[in-house]
Amino acid sequence: MVYYYFVCQRKLYYFCKNLRMEQDDENVAIGKVLDETAYSHAEKHITVNNQISVDYIEKSRILHEVKKSRSIEEAGIWQLKYYLWYFKQRGVEHLTGKIDYPLLKHTESIALTKEDEAHLLNVMKEINAIQGMKTPPPRKTKKICKKCAYYDLCFI
DSSP: OHHHHHHOHHHHHHHHTTOOOGGGOHHHHHHHHHHHHTTTTSOEEEEETTTEEEEEEETTTEEEEEOSOSTTHHHHHHHHHHHHHHHHHTTOOSOEEEEEETTTTEEEEEOOOHHHHHHHHHHHHHHHHHHTOSSOOOOOOOGGGGGOTTHHHHHO
């Protein structure tokens, strides 16, 4: 939900209401193929407490998220910071994170700061507020809208 919050709060609302549009989306399908083929050496999709699902974790205490592109990089960064915060809240210290862009052959290192932790607390409050809304938040047209699986709900 943190990822969707940074991508689009309207998309987050639909997701929270169990309106799942991604199963037939071409961009999601491409991401799944990338996920299945990249980093095949790693144990992937580590689910913790049915709350988070980390793409993979290195033995050197590095959490990895694999992304197709940098088009919505901020959302991926905050998703990974949330995972770092989540583990920290459960007593797991000294983790770091990396976002891997295998198609771009690029890796971005991510750390969690005290300021990030405070910001995440506010984000989680706002996510809770969005979950409780009776109608979706107002549409904000963005560059990524045309590729979004929820496009029809917003624009048609």
